[in-house]
Amino acid sequence: MALDERVITKAIVDRYYEKICGILDLDAAIVGAGPAGLVAGYCLATAGKKVAVFERKLSVGGGMWGGGMLFNEIVVQEEACHVLEELGVRTRLYREGYYTADAVEAASTLASRCVKAGAPVFNAVSVEDVVMRPEGIVGLVLNWTAVDMAGLHVDPLAIRARAVIDATGHDAEVVKVVHKKVPGTLKTPSGTLEGEKSMWSEEAERLTLENTREVFPGLFVAGMAANATFGGPRMGPIFGGMLLSGKKVAELVFTFLETSAVPR
Numbered sequence: 544m545a546l547d548e549r550v551i552t553k554a555i556v557d558r559y560y561e562k563i564c565g566i567l568d569l570d571a572a573i574v575g576a577g578p579a580g581l582v583a584g585y586c587l588a589t590a591g592k593k594v595a596v597f598e599r600k601l602s603v604g605g606g607m608w609g610g611g612m613l614f615n616e617i618v619v620q621e622e623a624c625h626v627l628e629e630l631g632v633r634t635r636l637y638r639e640g641y642y643t644a645d646a647v648e649a650a651s652t653l654a655s656r657c658v659k660a661g662a663p664v665f666n667a668v669s670v671e672d673v674v675m676r677p678e679g680i681v682g683l684v685l686n687w688t689a690v691d692m693a694g695l696h697v698d699p700l701a702i703r704a705r706a707v708i709d710a711t712g713h714d715a716e717v718v719k720v721v722h723k724k725v726p727g728t729l730k731t732p733s734g735t736l737e738g739e740k741s742m743w744s745e746e747a748e749r750l751t752l753e754n755t756r757e758v759f760p761g762l763f764v765a766g767m768a769a770n771a772t773f774g775g776p777r778m779g780p781i782f783g784g785m786l787l788s789g790k791k792v793a794e795l796v797f798t799f800l801e802t803s804a805v806p807r
Protein backbone atom coordinates (compact mmCIF):
# COMPACT_ATOMS: atom_id res chain seq x y z
CA MET A 544 0.00 0.00 0.00
CA ALA A 545 1.30 3.47 -0.90
CA LEU A 546 1.77 5.76 2.06
CA ASP A 547 0.23 9.22 1.89
CA GLU A 548 1.79 12.01 3.96
CA ARG A 549 -1.57 13.74 4.20
CA VAL A 550 -3.10 10.70 5.91
CA ILE A 551 -0.19 10.51 8.34
CA THR A 552 -0.66 14.18 9.23
CA LYS A 553 -4.43 13.87 9.59
CA ALA A 554 -4.10 10.74 11.75
CA ILE A 555 -1.90 12.62 14.21
CA VAL A 556 -4.06 15.75 14.27
CA ASP A 557 -7.32 13.77 14.60
CA ARG A 558 -6.01 11.52 17.36
CA TYR A 559 -4.50 14.38 19.38
CA TYR A 560 -7.69 16.40 18.96
CA GLU A 561 -9.69 13.40 20.22
CA LYS A 562 -7.30 12.98 23.16
CA ILE A 563 -7.34 16.63 24.25
CA CYS A 564 -11.11 17.04 23.78
CA GLY A 565 -11.49 14.00 26.05
CA ILE A 566 -9.80 15.75 28.99
CA LEU A 567 -11.51 19.15 29.05
CA ASP A 568 -13.61 18.09 32.03
CA LEU A 569 -11.63 15.93 34.46
CA ASP A 570 -12.15 14.46 37.88
CA ALA A 571 -8.48 15.09 38.65
CA ALA A 572 -5.66 16.89 36.84
CA ILE A 573 -2.10 15.99 37.82
CA VAL A 574 0.75 18.43 37.22
CA GLY A 575 4.13 16.72 36.82
CA ALA A 576 4.95 13.24 35.51
CA GLY A 577 7.57 12.31 38.09
CA PRO A 578 7.18 9.22 40.30
CA ALA A 579 4.53 10.82 42.55
CA GLY A 580 2.43 12.10 39.64
CA LEU A 581 2.64 8.88 37.62
CA VAL A 582 1.66 6.68 40.58
CA ALA A 583 -1.23 9.03 41.39
CA GLY A 584 -2.37 8.90 37.76
CA TYR A 585 -2.19 5.12 37.69
CA CYS A 586 -4.11 4.75 40.99
CA LEU A 587 -6.88 7.22 40.13
CA ALA A 588 -7.38 5.81 36.63
CA THR A 589 -7.46 2.28 38.03
CA ALA A 590 -10.11 3.44 40.52
CA GLY A 591 -12.25 4.60 37.58
CA LYS A 592 -11.63 8.35 37.78
CA LYS A 593 -11.17 10.56 34.74
CA VAL A 594 -7.64 11.84 35.08
CA ALA A 595 -4.78 13.26 32.99
CA VAL A 596 -1.17 14.22 33.66
CA PHE A 597 0.52 17.37 32.32
CA GLU A 598 4.30 17.37 32.01
CA ARG A 599 6.46 20.33 31.05
CA LYS A 600 9.30 18.27 29.60
CA LEU A 601 9.30 16.07 26.51
CA SER A 602 10.41 13.17 28.71
CA VAL A 603 8.31 11.76 31.55
CA GLY A 604 9.67 10.24 34.77
CA GLY A 605 10.89 13.42 36.46
CA GLY A 606 13.97 12.93 38.62
CA MET A 607 14.08 9.14 38.35
CA TRP A 608 16.13 8.60 35.18
CA GLY A 609 19.47 9.65 36.62
CA GLY A 610 19.20 7.74 39.94
CA GLY A 611 21.77 9.41 42.20
CA MET A 612 24.33 11.67 40.50
CA LEU A 613 23.65 9.92 37.16
CA PHE A 614 24.30 6.43 38.58
CA ASN A 615 21.02 5.15 37.17
CA GLU A 616 19.84 3.01 40.07
CA ILE A 617 17.24 4.11 42.63
CA VAL A 618 16.88 3.03 46.25
CA VAL A 619 13.50 2.10 47.69
CA GLN A 620 12.87 1.15 51.31
CA GLU A 621 11.04 -2.07 52.10
CA GLU A 622 7.79 -0.29 53.09
CA ALA A 623 7.36 1.06 49.55
CA CYS A 624 8.47 -1.94 47.47
CA HIS A 625 4.87 -3.11 47.10
CA VAL A 626 4.09 -0.05 44.95
CA LEU A 627 6.84 -0.95 42.46
CA GLU A 628 5.79 -4.60 42.53
CA GLU A 629 2.14 -3.67 41.87
CA LEU A 630 3.18 -1.67 38.82
CA GLY A 631 5.58 -4.34 37.56
CA VAL A 632 8.99 -2.80 38.37
CA ARG A 633 11.53 -5.38 39.53
CA THR A 634 13.38 -4.72 42.80
CA ARG A 635 16.53 -6.28 44.24
CA LEU A 636 17.34 -6.65 47.93
CA TYR A 637 20.52 -4.72 48.70
CA ARG A 638 20.59 -5.20 52.45
CA GLU A 639 17.93 -5.51 55.12
CA GLY A 640 15.28 -2.85 54.51
CA TYR A 641 16.95 -1.43 51.36
CA TYR A 642 16.02 -2.41 47.83
CA THR A 643 17.22 -1.09 44.47
CA ALA A 644 15.59 -0.81 41.06
CA ASP A 645 16.93 0.07 37.64
CA ALA A 646 16.08 3.77 37.17
CA VAL A 647 15.24 3.39 33.48
CA GLU A 648 12.97 0.41 34.14
CA ALA A 649 11.26 2.31 36.98
CA ALA A 650 10.67 5.52 34.99
CA SER A 651 9.51 3.81 31.80
CA THR A 652 7.30 1.26 33.56
CA LEU A 653 5.54 3.80 35.79
CA ALA A 654 4.85 5.95 32.72
CA SER A 655 3.59 3.00 30.70
CA ARG A 656 1.30 1.72 33.48
CA CYS A 657 -0.10 5.21 34.09
CA VAL A 658 -1.06 5.73 30.44
CA LYS A 659 -2.32 2.17 29.94
CA ALA A 660 -4.49 2.46 33.08
CA GLY A 661 -6.30 5.35 31.36
CA ALA A 662 -4.43 8.47 32.53
CA PRO A 663 -2.99 10.10 29.38
CA VAL A 664 0.19 12.12 29.76
CA PHE A 665 0.37 15.43 27.89
CA ASN A 666 4.08 16.03 27.57
CA ALA A 667 5.70 19.30 26.51
CA VAL A 668 2.74 21.08 28.13
CA SER A 669 3.37 23.53 30.98
CA VAL A 670 0.82 24.49 33.61
CA GLU A 671 1.11 28.24 34.05
CA ASP A 672 -1.95 29.04 36.18
CA VAL A 673 -5.10 27.59 37.73
CA VAL A 674 -8.80 28.19 37.09
CA MET A 675 -10.24 29.65 40.30
CA ARG A 676 -13.77 30.01 41.63
CA PRO A 677 -14.97 31.14 45.10
CA GLU A 678 -15.12 27.48 46.20
CA GLY A 679 -11.51 26.83 45.19
CA ILE A 680 -9.49 25.56 42.27
CA VAL A 681 -11.52 24.03 39.46
CA GLY A 682 -9.03 23.68 36.61
CA LEU A 683 -5.68 24.37 34.98
CA VAL A 684 -4.29 26.89 32.53
CA LEU A 685 -2.03 25.24 29.93
CA ASN A 686 0.44 26.32 27.33
CA TRP A 687 3.05 24.60 25.17
CA THR A 688 6.42 24.51 26.90
CA ALA A 689 7.90 25.63 23.56
CA VAL A 690 5.90 28.86 23.73
CA ASP A 691 7.38 29.60 27.12
CA MET A 692 10.90 28.65 26.01
CA ALA A 693 10.67 30.90 22.95
CA GLY A 694 9.36 33.77 25.05
CA LEU A 695 6.34 34.15 22.76
CA HIS A 696 3.38 36.19 23.93
CA VAL A 697 0.69 33.54 23.28
CA ASP A 698 -2.43 33.15 25.40
CA PRO A 699 -2.98 29.77 27.05
CA LEU A 700 -5.92 27.34 26.95
CA ALA A 701 -7.75 25.99 30.01
CA ILE A 702 -9.35 22.76 31.19
CA ARG A 703 -11.65 22.02 34.13
CA ALA A 704 -10.86 19.54 36.92
CA ARG A 705 -12.67 18.91 40.19
CA ALA A 706 -9.32 18.33 41.90
CA VAL A 707 -5.74 19.31 41.04
CA ILE A 708 -2.60 17.55 42.26
CA ASP A 709 0.66 19.50 42.38
CA ALA A 710 3.33 16.84 41.75
CA THR A 711 5.86 19.27 40.26
CA GLY A 712 8.72 18.26 42.57
CA HIS A 713 11.08 20.65 44.34
CA ASP A 714 9.51 23.76 42.76
CA ALA A 715 5.89 23.17 43.88
CA GLU A 716 4.88 25.30 40.91
CA VAL A 717 1.10 25.14 41.22
CA VAL A 718 1.22 26.00 44.92
CA LYS A 719 3.52 28.93 44.09
CA VAL A 720 1.03 30.25 41.53
CA VAL A 721 -1.83 30.04 44.04
CA HIS A 722 0.29 31.72 46.69
CA LYS A 723 1.11 34.53 44.26
CA LYS A 724 -2.52 35.07 43.26
CA VAL A 725 -4.12 34.78 46.73
CA PRO A 726 -1.26 35.34 49.21
CA GLY A 727 -1.47 33.95 52.71
CA THR A 728 -4.32 31.52 52.05
CA LEU A 729 -2.51 28.17 51.97
CA LYS A 730 -3.38 25.57 54.62
CA THR A 731 0.21 25.64 55.92
CA PRO A 732 1.24 26.87 59.38
CA SER A 733 2.23 30.31 58.00
CA GLY A 734 -0.31 30.47 55.16
CA THR A 735 2.63 30.66 52.71
CA LEU A 736 5.07 28.08 51.30
CA GLU A 737 7.21 26.83 54.18
CA GLY A 738 10.09 25.88 51.84
CA GLU A 739 12.16 22.71 51.46
CA LYS A 740 14.83 22.00 54.09
CA SER A 741 18.30 20.41 53.75
CA MET A 742 18.85 16.66 53.49
CA TRP A 743 17.69 14.25 56.20
CA SER A 744 16.59 11.08 54.44
CA GLU A 745 14.63 9.32 57.17
CA GLU A 746 12.71 12.38 58.39
CA ALA A 747 12.11 13.53 54.81
CA GLU A 748 10.58 10.22 53.78
CA ARG A 749 8.26 10.24 56.81
CA LEU A 750 7.27 13.86 56.23
CA THR A 751 6.69 13.42 52.49
CA LEU A 752 3.83 11.12 53.36
CA GLU A 753 2.55 13.26 56.23
CA ASN A 754 2.69 16.43 54.07
CA THR A 755 0.74 14.82 51.23
CA ARG A 756 -2.61 16.57 51.66
CA GLU A 757 -4.93 19.33 50.55
CA VAL A 758 -3.19 22.71 50.68
CA PHE A 759 -5.96 24.90 49.22
CA PRO A 760 -9.57 24.01 48.37
CA GLY A 761 -9.33 21.61 45.43
CA LEU A 762 -5.50 21.55 45.38
CA PHE A 763 -3.47 18.64 46.77
CA VAL A 764 0.31 18.30 47.02
CA ALA A 765 2.31 15.11 46.50
CA GLY A 766 5.95 14.02 46.34
CA MET A 767 8.73 16.58 46.74
CA ALA A 768 6.19 19.39 46.27
CA ALA A 769 4.57 18.30 49.56
CA ASN A 770 7.80 18.90 51.47
CA ALA A 771 8.51 22.17 49.66
CA THR A 772 5.01 23.35 50.61
CA PHE A 773 4.90 22.20 54.22
CA GLY A 774 8.60 22.59 55.05
CA GLY A 775 10.06 19.07 55.03
CA PRO A 776 13.67 18.19 54.25
CA ARG A 777 14.99 16.60 51.03
CA MET A 778 15.93 12.91 51.07
CA GLY A 779 18.36 12.24 48.21
CA PRO A 780 17.85 9.43 45.68
CA ILE A 781 15.51 7.27 47.73
CA PHE A 782 12.09 7.07 46.10
CA GLY A 783 9.78 5.20 48.49
CA GLY A 784 8.30 8.43 49.84
CA MET A 785 7.46 9.60 46.30
CA LEU A 786 5.72 6.32 45.44
CA LEU A 787 3.75 6.16 48.69
CA SER A 788 2.85 9.83 48.37
CA GLY A 789 1.44 9.20 44.88
CA LYS A 790 -0.69 6.41 46.29
CA LYS A 791 -1.82 8.47 49.28
CA VAL A 792 -2.77 11.53 47.23
CA ALA A 793 -4.83 9.30 44.93
CA GLU A 794 -6.73 7.99 47.96
CA LEU A 795 -7.28 11.51 49.31
CA VAL A 796 -8.50 12.80 45.96
CA PHE A 797 -10.72 9.76 45.49
CA THR A 798 -12.42 10.48 48.84
CA PHE A 799 -12.65 14.20 47.99
CA LEU A 800 -14.35 13.39 44.69
CA GLU A 801 -16.76 10.96 46.32
CA THR A 802 -17.72 13.28 49.17
CA SER A 803 -17.69 16.84 47.79
CA ALA A 804 -20.19 18.25 45.35
CA VAL A 805 -18.00 20.77 43.50
CA PRO A 806 -20.00 22.12 40.56
CA ARG A 807 -18.33 21.69 37.16
Ligand code: 48H
Pocket residue numbers: 574575576577578579580597598599600603604605606607668669670671710711712713714716717742765766767768777778779780781782785
Ligand atom coordinates in the same frame (compact mmCIF):
# COMPACT_ATOMS: atom_id res chain seq x y z
C1 48H B 1 4.07 20.86 33.97
C2 48H B 1 5.83 20.58 35.44
C3 48H B 1 5.70 21.90 35.89
C4 48H B 1 4.65 22.71 35.31
C5 48H B 1 7.34 21.02 36.97
O1 48H B 1 10.75 16.25 40.19
P1 48H B 1 9.83 15.09 40.01
O2 48H B 1 10.44 13.76 39.79
O3 48H B 1 8.81 15.07 41.25
P2 48H B 1 8.41 13.96 42.34
O4 48H B 1 7.96 14.72 43.52
O5 48H B 1 7.51 12.97 41.73
O6 48H B 1 9.78 13.21 42.67
C6 48H B 1 10.83 13.90 43.23
C7 48H B 1 12.14 13.16 42.93
O7 48H B 1 12.31 13.00 41.53
C8 48H B 1 13.25 13.96 43.50
O8 48H B 1 13.56 15.01 42.91
C9 48H B 1 13.90 13.57 44.71
C10 48H B 1 13.55 12.29 45.40
N1 48H B 1 14.80 14.38 45.20
C11 48H B 1 15.47 14.23 46.45
C12 48H B 1 16.57 15.26 46.58
O9 48H B 1 17.15 15.30 47.69
O10 48H B 1 16.89 15.99 45.62
O11 48H B 1 8.86 15.39 38.79
C13 48H B 1 8.19 16.60 38.69
C14 48H B 1 7.83 16.83 37.25
C15 48H B 1 9.06 17.12 36.37
O12 48H B 1 9.10 16.20 35.32
C16 48H B 1 8.83 18.54 35.87
O13 48H B 1 9.26 18.75 34.55
C17 48H B 1 7.33 18.68 35.99
O14 48H B 1 7.00 17.98 37.17
N2 48H B 1 6.86 20.06 36.13
N3 48H B 1 5.04 20.05 34.51
N4 48H B 1 3.87 22.15 34.36
N5 48H B 1 4.47 23.99 35.67
N6 48H B 1 6.65 22.14 36.83
